[in-house]
Amino acid sequence: MIRRFLLTALACIAMTVSIPAFAQQAGVTAPNVVPITPQLTTSGQPTRESLASLGAAGYQGVIYLAPLTVPDAVPDEAAILRRQGISFTNIPITFNQPGEKDFEAFTDALAGLQGKKVLVHCQVNMRASSMVFLYRVIVGKENPEAAYPSVSKVWTPDGRWKNFIVATLKKHGVDFEPY
Template sequence: LSARGFQAVIYLAPLAVGDSVADEPQILARQGITFVHIPIAFNQPTGADFDRFAAAMNDLANKKVLVHCQINLRASSMTFLYRTIVGKEDPQVAFAPVEKVWVPTGVWQKFIETQLKANGIMFDPF
C-alpha cells in the first residue's frame, strides 16, 4: 500500500470477523502506514460509529486514506456519508460508488436515511 501512496488505513469491521487479517496493524506499521480501527457491528451501525469515522477522516485529512471492511458494505456507506455530510458533495455523485457495490437495505438503509436527515440532507437513493 505504501508503494501506492497510502499513508493511512481505516478498518471498519470487528477484528473477530473470520477472514480479517489479525496482524494488519503490524503489517501496516512496518510500511509506515497509520492504522485506525473503528469496529462497526454490521447489524447495528450507530451515529456514534459515524462520528468516530468522521473524526478519524478529519484527523487524516492531509493523507491518502484507504477505508475498508470485509466486502466494502460498511466502507462504501460510511464514505458516502462522510463525503455528503462533511465534504458537502452532491449526494447523487457521492452515492454512485455505493451503488456499484450494493444497495443498502434494512438497518443500513435506515442508518443512512437517519444520518442524512439529521444533517438536513434531502436525498433518497432507495
Template sequence: MPSTKLIIAAIALALNTFTASAHAEAPALHAPNVVPISASIVTSGQPTAEALAHLSEQGFKAVVYLAPPTVGDAVPGEREIVQRQGLEFVNIPIPFGKPTQADFEQFVEAMKRFSDGKVLVHCQVNMRASTMTFLYRTTVLHEAPEQAYEAVAKVWSPKGPWKDLIVTQLRKAQIAFEPY
C-alpha cells in the same frame, strides 16, 4: 545498414521495456470491490495480507478498517502490517447488523485526521466502507449525494439498519436525498 526486421525488433524491445517499467510502478490493490473515490480516498473489501504490505508503495498514509478484527476473513496482524510501513491504522469495529451514529462520528474523526493524505477505507466486502464514506462525503465534504451514492451503488443497495443510518444522518444534515 541494419535490416528493416532488425530495426523493428529493436523498436519492439524498447517498447516492451518501457511498458514493463511503466507497469512495475506499484502493485494493484488486491481486494474485493475496490472503488477509487478520489486521489485521496479508496474504499474496498478486505485486502490480502500481501496487498496490505504494499500500501505505502501506492501512496497510502492511513488505513481505516470498519469491521471487527475477529471476523472470519480478517487478516491476522493487519495493524502491524500497516504500521510497519509508517502508515496510521484505525479500527472501528462496526457490527454489520448494528451501525450507530457513534460509529459514524468515530469515522468522521478518523477521516478528518487523515484529510491530508491518501486513505484506504475497508471492511469485508466494502458495504460498511462505501456507506460510511458516502455519509462522510455528503455531510462533511458537502459533495452532491447523487454523485457520492454512485460509489455505494457499485457495491450494494443498503437495507435495514444501514439504510436507516443513511436516512437519519442525511436528515440530521438537512440533505434531501433518498437512497435507492
C-alpha cells in the same frame, strides 16, 4: 450461537458474491475496490500481500470498519501497516448495528488523515462505501446524487443500513433517499 452462525453465513455469502469483483485498482488488491479520488479509496478486505504493499502505493492511512474478530480479517493487519509507517484505525462496526457513534468515530478518524492517501475498508465494502458516502455528503458537502454511485457499485443498502443512512443524512439537513 444462531445469530453468530447467521452473521458468519451472511459474510460468506457476501464474499462469494464479491469474488468476481476481486481486483487490483488504486494499488489495492481486494474485493469491490472503488477509487473515490486519487487520495481516497474504499474496498473489501485487502489481501495480506496487498496490505504489505500499500506503502509503496503511497497510502498513509487505513481505516478498518469491521471488528478484528471477523473470519476473514488479517490478524496482524495493524502491524503490517505500521511497519510501513501507515496509520491504522479500527472502528469495529457490527454489521447489523451501525450507529451515530460509529459515524462520529469515522468522521474524526478520516478528518485526522486529511491530506493523506487513505484506504477505508471492511470485508466486502458495504460498511466502507456507506460511511465514506455519508462523510462526502455531510462533511464534504457533495451532492448525494453524485456521491451515491460509489455505494451502488457495491450494494444497495437496505434494512438497518438504509435506515441509518437516511436518518444520518436527515439529522444533518440532507434530504436523500438511497435507491
